[in-house]
Amino acid sequence: MMSRAMNKLLLEGKTGVIFGVANKRSIAWAIAQSLANEGMRLAFTYQGDRLKESVEALAGGLKGSLILPCDVTSDEEINAVFAAVDKEFGKLEAVVHSVAFAPREDLETDFINTSRAGFKTAHDISAYSLVAISKAALPLMEKAGGGSILALTYLGASRAVEGYNVMGVAKASLEASVRYLAANLGPKNVRVNAISAGPVNTLAARGIKGFTGMLHHHAEKAPMRRNVELEEIANAGLFLVSPMGSGITGEVMFVDCGYNIVGL
Numbered sequence: 001m002m003s004r005a006m007n008k009l010l011l012e013g014k015t016g017v018i019f020g021v022a023n024k025r026s027i028a029w030a031i032a033q034s035l036a037n038e039g040m041r042l043a044f045t046y047q048g049d050r051l052k053e054s055v056e057a058l059a060g061g062l063k064g065s066l067i068l069p070c071d072v073t074s075d076e077e078i079n080a081v082f083a084a085v086d087k088e089f090g091k092l093e094a095v096v097h098s099v100a101f102a103p104r105e106d107l108e109t110d111f112i113n114t115s116r117a118g119f120k121t122a123h124d125i126s127a128y129s130l131v132a133i134s135k136a137a138l139p140l141m142e143k144a145g146g147g148s149i150l151a152l153t154y155l156g157a158s159r160a161v162e163g164y165n166v167m168g169v170a171k172a173s174l175e176a177s178v179r180y181l182a183a184n185l186g187p188k189n190v191r192v193n194a195i196s197a198g199p200v201n202t203l204a205a206r207g208i209k210g211f212t213g214m215l216h217h218h219a220e221k222a223p224m225r226r227n228v229e230l231e232e233i234a235n236a237g238l239f240l241v242s243p244m245g246s247g248i249t250g251e252v253m254f255v256d257c258g259y260n261i262v263g264l
C-alpha cells in the first residue's frame, strides 16, 4: 500500500511541461493548477505572441515557472522548449498535451468536403505533435527515472459527432498514438494516457459548430445530468500524472459525467 507522509505534497520536487494554455478557461490551465497545488514546478508554452501576455499573467503567479514560446508544428521550437527545460530543471516527470486545431472551414462544412490541407493541419497539430513532444521529452524523463505524458481527447474520436468532423478523425489518431507511445515507452517507465473530457466551454470548443447545443444535450443525457467541471478534469489529470496512477498506461479515461456509456 502506498502511504502518504503528513504534509508531504504528492508531486514535490517533480517537474512538468504544460502545452496548451490560452486563457483561464483552458483545460491545460486547470490541470496545471492541480499539479502546482501538489508541488510540481512547471514550464508553460504559449503559441505565438498573441497568447504570450495571457500565459505570462497566469503562469507568472506560480513560483519558479518557466514560460516559453512553442508552435507545435515546429520541431525546432519543440526542441528549444526541452533544451530550456533541461537547463532549468535538469530532468522531467510530466508532460501535458492539451493542444488541438482544425481550420474553421473544415469544421463548418459537411465532413465529406474536408480539404486535404485541413486534414493535414488537424492531424499535424492535434495528433502528430504528441509524438514529436514525447520524443523530445524522453531523454529528460529518462534522467528522472520515468515520467507521465497526458493528452486530451473527446468522444468524437470513436463516434461520429455532428460538427466535430475532421477533429474527430484527428482525435482517433491521437488516441492510437497514445497506445503506441505507451507500448513503446513503457519499458522506460514512461506512461502515456489520455483524458476524454465531456464538453467544456473554452476557446477551442467555440470553433465547433453548434457547441452550445452540444453542452445542453450532454447535460440532459449524461447519467449525472450535468456537464463536467474543469476542476473534475484537472483532478483526473492529477491522478493520471501522479504516482497515484502508477499502474496505468495506454488508457483513455472518460471524464464526462458518464455520457459515453449511454445508448438511448
Ligand code: NAD
Residues within 6 Å of the ligand: 019, 020, 021, 022, 023, 025, 026, 027, 028, 046, 047, 051, 070, 071, 072, 073, 097, 098, 099, 100, 101, 125, 152, 153, 154, 196, 197, 198, 199, 200, 201, 202, 203, 204, 205
Ligand atoms: P483552449 O483553446 O483553451 O486550448 C487549446 C490550445 O491549443 C490553445 O492553448 C492553443 O494555443 C493551442 N494550440 C492550437 N494550435 C497550436 C499550435 N500550432 N501550437 C501550439 N499550440 C497550439 O481549449 P481547450 O478546450 O482547453 O482544449 C485543450 C484540449 O482539450 C484540446 O486537445 C481539446 O481538443 C481537448 N478537449 C476539449 C474539450 C472541450 O469541450 N473544451 C473536450 C474534450 C477535449
